[in-house]
Amino acid sequence: MKKRVLAVALAGVMAVSMLAGCSGGNGNTESNKDGAGTEAPAADGAKVVKIGVYEPASGDNGAGGKQEVLGMQYANKMTPTVEIGGEEYTVQLEIVDNESSNDKGPSAASSLVSAGVSVVLGSYGSGVSIAASDVFKDAGIPAIGVTCTNPQVTEGNKHYFRICFLDPFQGTVLANFANAEFSAKKAYILTKLGDDYSTGLGHYFKQAFEALGGEVVEEAFQEGNSDFTSYVTKAKNEGAEVFFAPVSTEAAALIIEQAAAQGLTVPLMAGDTWDSNVILNAAKGKDVQIYVTTFYQEGGNEEFDSGIKEWINSDSTAKANNGGDDTISAVTAMGYDAYYVALEALKAAGSTDAAAVNEALWGVTYTGVSGNIAFDDTNGDAMRDTAYVKCANTETGAWDFVTEQGVN
Numbered sequence: 001m002k003k004r005v006l007a008v009a010l011a012g013v014m015a016v017s018m019l020a021g022c023s024g025g026n027g028n029t030e031s032n033k034d035g036a037g038t039e040a041p042a043a044d045g046a047k048v049v050k051i052g053v054y055e056p057a058s059g060d061n062g063a064g065g066k067q068e069v070l071g072m073q074y075a076n077k078m079t080p081t082v083e084i085g086g087e088e089y090t091v092q093l094e095i096v097d098n099e100s101s102n103d104k105g106p107s108a109a110s111s112l113v114s115a116g117v118s119v120v121l122g123s124y125g126s127g128v129s130i131a132a133s134d135v136f137k138d139a140g141i142p143a144i145g146v147t148c149t150n151p152q153v154t155e156g157n158k159h160y161f162r163i164c165f166l167d168p169f170q171g172t173v174l175a176n177f178a179n180a181e182f183s184a185k186k187a188y189i190l191t192k193l194g195d196d197y198s199t200g201l202g203h204y205f206k207q208a209f210e211a212l213g214g215e216v217v218e219e220a221f222q223e224g225n226s227d228f229t230s231y232v233t234k235a236k237n238e239g240a241e242v243f244f245a246p247v248s249t250e251a252a253a254l255i256i257e258q259a260a261a262q263g264l265t266v267p268l269m270a271g272d273t274w275d276s277n278v279i280l281n282a283a284k285g286k287d288v289q290i291y292v293t294t295f296y297q298e299g300g301n302e303e304f305d306s307g308i309k310e311w312i313n314s315d316s317t318a319k320a321n322n323g324g325d326d327t328i329s330a331v332t333a334m335g336y337d338a339y340y341v342a343l344e345a346l347k348a349a350g351s352t353d354a355a356a357v358n359e360a361l362w363g364v365t366y367t368g369v370s371g372n373i374a375f376d377d378t379n380g381d382a383m384r385d386t387a388y389v390k391c392a393n394t395e396t397g398a399w400d401f402v403t404e405q406g407v408n
Contacts (some may be wrong), residue, residue, distance in 0.1 A: 049082065049089040049352045051342050052096070052117035054109055054132060054143070055124055059100025060248040063278050064331055065124040066321040068146055069095065071335025072121060073318070074308050082343045085350040091343070098123055100248075102131040109135040117141060118352045119345060119361075121338045124331060126150030127196040133160055142345075142358035146338045147272060147295065147331050150200045154379040161361055161380035163338055163373050165387060167197075170271050170293050171204025172407045173387045177291070178242045179212045182267060188240035189218040190231050190255070192247050201246040201271050221251075228255045232262050244269045253282035260286035267291055275390075277327040280399065283392045290392040296330035297388045297401050301369040304333065327398070330370070330388075337368030 053072055056065035072093060081088050094115045098105040105123070109132035112120055120136060120143040123129045129148040136143045137159050145153050145162030149170060154160045178184040187209050191202035199220070206216045217238045219231055232255070235243050243266055245255055252274055259268060267289040275294035283290055298305060309326045312318045319326070341364060346352065348360035365374040373382050389402040 047087060047089045048092050049084060049346060050092045050094050050115060050117040051339070052094045052112035052115065052120035052122075052141070054096060054098055054105075054112060054120050054122035054128075056100040056128065057097040060250050061100040061125045061128075061273075063249050063323060064147075064273060064276060064329075065097075065100070067276065067323070067329040068122070068124045068331040068335040070312070070318060070321055071308075071332040071337070072339045074311055074332075075336045075339035077311065078307070079340075079343065082346055084346050084352060089346075089352070098125075098128045098132070100125060100128065102127045105131040106135050108132070113139040113141060118354050119144065119342050119357050121146060121335070121342060123148060125197060126153055126200065127194075129153045129160070130196060133157065136160070139354070140358070141354045142361055144338050144341060144361070146334045148197070149272065150196050151379075152196065152200075154381050156379075158380070159358055161375055161382075163341060163368075163370075163382045164272075164295055164334060165384035166381060167201045167271070168204045169384070169407060170387060171201050171206075172208040173293050173389070173405050174244070174269055174271065175205050175208035175212060175214070176407065177293075177389055177403075177405060178209065178244075178267075178269060179214065181291075182241060184209075184214065184241035186215045186217070186238070186240050187242045187244055188231075188235035188238060189216055190228075190235075190243070190245040190247070191218070191220045192251065193220045193222055195247070197273070198246050198248075202244070205244055205246070225251075226254055228258045229262065231255075232259050232264055235266070236262070236264060240266060242267050242269050246271045246273065248273060249276045249278040252279055256282040256286065256288055256290070260288050264288070272330065275330045275399070277323040277325055277329070280327065280392055280397050281323070283394050284397040286394055288392075288394065291389060291402065292391075293387040293389055293405075294330040295388070296328075296333035296370045297390060298328045298399065299401070300333075304336065304369045308332065308336070333369050337366070337370050337373065340368060341366050341373055 055069050056062050096108040098108040105128040126148040143160045147164045149167045189202045192198040269291050272294050274292040312326045344364045344366050345357050345361045349356040385406045390399040393400045
């Protein structure tokens with residue numbers, strides 16, 4: 001496979017105060033229960049603005065959610081204050097666990113409303129983002145999606161924004177790559193029933209792959225399934241040339257193990273959820289090929305990479321939440337950028353009032369470690385046109401950069 005040198009990504013301003021773990025708050029303010037965007041004084045009398053963090057710390061997407069939060073916490077450690085309307089505010093992260101659950105997500109979102117946040121970041125997982133959308137809408141609080149790629153997150157509303165690319169784009173990139181890199185004419189697609197991200201990305205991959213003249217075999221598994229043997233067997237028997245599984249890291253680790261055990265030789269492919277050291281650990285030492293699309297490649301911004309690695313290695317809770325090592329996940333870089341986008345919106349609004357922040361977000365532009373961020377005028381989606389493709393090095397346990405790819 002041809003490798004290209006990854007262009008050094010854009011410099012990002014470094015930022016703010018860290019919380020130990022995913023439990024919320026930075027320890028120097030009292031919780032405000034007066035409603036959206038209401039100012040709350042800290043114990044020392046300093047003014048406080050609250051940013052809600054709506055992410056999974058448990059459930060199928062808990063590992064990815066923790067890594068996304070790490071980027072926000074590191075940004076908060078580096079930049080713990082922001083000037084709003086000529087006054088300095090301490091930024092407090094209010095963190096809740098949506099448990100990777102569409103049913104429990106709205107309750108977690110409601111707790112952020114009660115805490116008086118001015119803006120919300122999250123979530124890892126499109127389904128839980130969609131599930132909480134009306135809670136934020138009814139409270140008049142804007143939300144900034146970090147890596148929730150399903151179009152329905154922002155479609156038809158004016159309060160949910162996002163800084164990542166969308167699944168129609170990502171699915172097309174993956175289909176084009178399978179066709180060009182592996183000359184694949186037949187693909188096996190495995191998705192999870194009831195998972196908006198999984199079914200959505202599977203649909204867009206299928207659509208793009210068939211448009212290239214390819215043939216698709218597709219199946220879906222139920223919640224709680226842990227035996228993927230029959231699916232791997234079906235892919236082999238059908239003569240699939242790629243195995244596409246846009247599923248959680250929890251399911252992915254099992255698929256990798258069982259694919260290796262059955263001697264599946266075709267490439268395993270997935271989207272951004274597989275960009276995790278959970279996948280690297282599952283693949284290490286096994287005879288498998290794994291290719292993913294993602295938002296950031298480690299090495300893209302040396303200042304960010306070295307700084308966050310130093311922090312992760314100095315903090316046992318941060319390291320545990322990062323899966324036990326200092327590998328930089330793309331969702332961590334995206335969480336970092338999302339925090340700064342929120343600060344830019346607060347500064348532009350000149351107020352902690354959530355409605356003012358919502359209005360200001362439409363005009364926010366920011367150059368982050370993951371690239372240039374600006375929102376379109378229709379849905380508040382980031383205008384992204386590039387994805388990174390990388391593969392798992394099963395010997396070193398690291399990601400190898402393959403290419404930077406867009407859609408013609």
